[in-house]
Amino acid sequence: MLSNTFQTGQLHIHEGSVEYDYRDEEWEDLFEGKYHYDLDITPQNLSSGSEFQGPVWMNSQRSDQIPASSFNILNMYRSRSRRLDGQKMNFPTYEQECTISCSLSIEKIIELAAEKFIQTTSQNTIQLSDFSHPYPTSVISQESVISQESQEVQLIQNLLSSAEKVGDKQYDRAKKLLLECDKISSPRGSPVERLVFYFTEALYEKIDRETGKITPKGLGKKIDDPLEALKIPDKMLIAFHKELPLSQITKFSGIQAVVDNLSEARKVHFIDFDIRKGVQCIILMQALVDRYENPIEHLKITALGMKSKESIEETGRQLMNFANSLDLKLSFNVVMVEDILDLDKNLFELDNDEVVVVYACYTLTNMIGKPDYLNHVMRMIKSLNPLVMVVTEVEVNCNSPVFVERFVEALFFYGSWFECMAECMKNNEDERFFGEKTCFGSSIRNVIATEGEERKIRHVSIAVWRAFFMHFGLVEMELSMSSIYQAKLVLKNFSCGDYYTFDFDGKSLIVGWKGMPFSSVSVWKF
Structure with missing residues (x-):
């Protein structure tokens, strides 16, 4: 179980295998919501050797036919x-x-x-x-x-x-x-x-x-x-983390889901798609060193970035110092690419005896407008053969x-x-x-x-992500009661905690404010 209090440096925080190539038109239909899709279709439904044709599309009224009336x-x-x-x-x-x-x-x-x-x-x-x-x-x-x-x-x-x-x-x-x-x-x-x-x-x-x-x-x-x-600047990022429960809820429940799947792993490779200040890594380190059975031998963290290499490296130095205070063997690597299409398995220095975990927090949504990017990233993640992938995304269409x-x-x-x-x-x-x-x-x-390529903010719901992930053979995993407990525990430290609401969509945790969904936390295996 994760601790809900930790500190790092000057920062004190209290908290508690089926592939499918999209046609461009079908990609747009899926993410723009022009169709309803049958969410009961999963890769397991396919017979051996059969070809996965994607969701069963049921044409609804086309969006371009809806008049802008009152x-x-x-x-x-x-x-x-x-x-x-x-x-x-x-x-x-x-x-x-x-x-x-x-x-x-x-x-x-x-x-x-x-x-x-x-x-x-x-x-x-x-x-x-x-x-x-x-x-x-x-x-x-x-x-x-x-x-x-x-x-x-x-x-x-x-x-x-x-x-x-x-x-x-x-x-x-x-x-x-x-x-x-x-x-x-x-x-x-x-x-x-x-x-x-x-x-x-x-x-x-x-x-x-x-x-x-x-x-x-x-x-x-x-x-x-x-x-x-x-x-946002680091000062604001820290303020948001300390004063908005959502940040801590998603991090603690997401990392608990990672830990739940690492019960026997002694060498762990944690690949973070947007490490920022590395709060989630601190939570992970504390959880791993507190494990009595199968103690961790080595934790490797790889941070992916396209800009701000110096900032990522500074985060790495702080994490190394924190690991030393825990007597935890840690190595920290940075993978920098100018173009996401340059991302390749060989950049991650994988070892045969390590377990790979992928952590993607509010990053995949930024690629919806560029389907070649998102498809490439998913194929690359699959090539890493991760034990589990934890995804946190904005929950709105x-x-x-x-x-x-x-x-x-x-x-x-x-x-x-x-x-x-x-x-x-x-x-x-x-x-x-x-x-x-x-x-x-x-x-x-x-x-x-904005319209077209200029529209970069393209949030979609977990139902859309679920349909998309199925194309790559991902299986949705249920969050454990430990992850749910972490979400509940966080709220006790906030005066506004009573306004937050929770539910499940499928096996994914949905976090909201007064009933309005804000974010989803989901766990996937290939």
């Missing part, structure tokens, strides 16, 4: 979203009836705004039935909506209306609504005001891109590369080719994140503000405003 901008949300109740594991749950806080959640405010939006746009067109209406009318009649919340509901309603006009290419009308949003939204305001501020920026940029203009609020503003913006679908998914997802940041980092406003501006702001603009 009803379609919202009616997919309730049917596609998954709330986490945690009841399967007796985890703490967040009740919508305000058992923790009397104020409305951002998700509820968006739902109220959505209902007002639908009612307003449908008054002279069609009477919605209870069956087709995604937001029950009883919600909007709540007397608990106070003045500020009413203003925030109106703010979201204006944002939704503007997005609808953008989808219908009514750009002048969209700009008028955005000007109304500008009067209240602010990067320093309430969570709702901050959320609307960044989504308004994204809509301004999208209008500029589609009209070929450059305005001060759109393309005239400096636009950061969203993937580079996610590589914002990769649709249809603007309005991405907008709705992103609005609910980032809305919950802004609320989470406000609650968990209320005593560190500067880091919260900078994190929202750099990480969330650039990601929101990229998801909403």
Whole structure:
């Protein structure tokens, strides 16, 4: 069992074999959600020598046929979203009836705004039935909506209306609504005001891109590369790790899954696709040295990188010092490549008597837009013959080719994140503000405003990853109760821990905020 307290240097932290080559069109269909797929198909279902043809595709309504109308901008949300109740594991749950806080959640405010939006746009067109209406009318009649919340509901309603006009290419009308949003939204305001501020920026940029203009609020503003913006400074990274439970939940439960599969391994090769400060490696080292049976003889850590070699090497030196304090034999290697297609098995200095583990935390998603990269990486990982691969990914579908679908998914997802940041980092406003501006702001603009190769933020759900991994013969493994225990243990160290919710999707752990999925942790064997 992992310890939930450790320290390293000046940092003190308390926590608790079937291949399938995609056709480009089929790749896009899988990751953009144009099809529903049969998740019961696994490599084990195949008879010996048979050819794996991929998922059984069931053509649904093609995304490019969905009109950007007032009803379609919202009616997919309730049917596609998954709330986490945690009841399967007796985890703490967040009740919508305000058992923790009397104020409305951002998700509820968006739902109220959505209902007002639908009612307003449908008054002279069609009477919605209870069956087709995604937001029950009883919600909007709540007397608990106070003045500020009413203003925030109106703010979201204006944002939704503007997005609808953008989808219908009514750009002048969209700009008028955005000007109304500008009067209240602010990067320093309430969570709702901050959320609307960044989504308004994204809509301004999208209008500029589609009209070929450059305005001060759109393309005239400096636009950061969203993937580079996610590589936050070390100071912010440490603040996020210490104050946001999600970072520790995914690391501790993921590393526990690694340890569970290394019970008899004496020589371990841990390959990390994004090592950063190496917190996950520290957790792993502590767990291995605490093992009484089959004590570890040698741990080799290989960090993969394309930039910042000096930073990775500095992390390696800190990890070596920590290993020495534990009397653990450790070797640290760095594999640097300029192009991911240059990644090769021979770069990893594999030994015949070692067990290989692959740890991929929020890295595979960055390659969705480049299928040749992702396919190459998967084939390379398979050639390493790892005992197990642990994957942590963002749990949201914002990769649709249809603007309005991405907008709705992103609005609910980032809305919950802004609320989470406000609650968990209320005593560190500067880091919260900078994190929202750099990480969330650039990601929101990229998801909403860009298309094609320029759209680099392409998060998909575990269901999509599961279908993709099956093409490479991966088998999903169930997380042990020890991993679940680690997730629960972490929350005890945070005042905002009661807001976090957990559930399983298949055999993968889903971590969320007040029922809104944030991340998945999954374990795979080839």
